[in-house]
Amino acid sequence: MTPDPRRDDPAEDSRPTRTFGPPPQVVVGTLVAGLVFVVVLEFLVIISFLGQRLWRNPLIGHDLVFTLPFLVWLAVAAVVVIGMLRVMTGWLQVDEHGFRLRALGRRGVAGSWQRVGRVLAVRDIERGASPAEMLEAVENAYDGVYLLDQQDRRLLAVSSRFFGPRAQQATLRHARAAGVPVEEIDAITAKDLRERAPQALTVLDRHPTLLLLGLALFYLAHNVLTFAIWGL
Numbered sequence: 001m002t003p004d005p006r007r008d009d010p011a012e013d014s015r016p017t018r019t020f021g022p023p024p025q026v027v028v029g030t031l032v033a034g035l036v037f038v039v040v041l042e043f044l045v046i047i048s049f050l051g052q053r054l055w056r057n058p059l060i061g062h063d064l065v066f067t068l069p070f071l072v073w074l075a076v077a078a079v080v081v082i083g084m085l086r087v088m089t090g091w092l093q094v095d096e097h098g099f100r101l102r103a104l105g106r107r108g109v110a111g112s113w114q115r116v117g118r119v120l121a122v123r124d125i126e127r128g129a130s131p132a133e134m135l136e137a138v139e140n141a142y143d144g145v146y147l148l149d150q151q152d153r154r155l156l157a158v159s160s161r162f163f164g165p166r167a168q169q170a171t172l173r174h175a176r177a178a179g180v181p182v183e184e185i186d187a188i189t190a191k192d193l194r195e196r197a198p199q200a201l202t203v204l205d206r207h208p209t210l211l212l213l214g215l216a217l218f219y220l221a222h223n224v225l226t227f228a229i230w231g232l
Contacts, residue, residue: 020167021091030087037080044223045073048230069226094170113178117150124187141165146200154199
């Protein structure tokens, strides 16, 4: 019998079995995404501000219309930083008593297994392009493990992209041990999943294309506004 290399790997055995955080590739991907949203897509705003040395312009901070492109950029930077903190500081704890999710910039989620009515473990969700799809999923992991309460409302979603497959396996193991029904699904469309469990997916999960379109329109409008007010 060929030995399991993971059993002989001290690093594997020493890793936490109850607390899980974002994998390194998620942290790197989050940093890259933040750079793109704050710098690359706002390049016209930044180059206009720096190129014209607008910090010396007396209208900055005193005229709302003239300051508007800069205020929007600050708002974008703040939202992106909060989003990055939510991802990079997130940690999930799963044990025989229940689960707890904490992160900076978000409200914590916690509960016991008695609150969970059922668990859906979906291997592959066909939902088109979405921001999460930019982070490569781990092989042999579930697209999502969804904890639903007795009324089928979503309590927690454990994604392999943000917490890794070990967090999903630990969630399923403790759920089964607590007597919670676990349903595994190999492949399903977002529409069919919504019909089976309406609360499993968020609005952004259900309409990723609209999200990307909205982001594209926002950045286009911001750059047009910047050109109209500041010029180049």
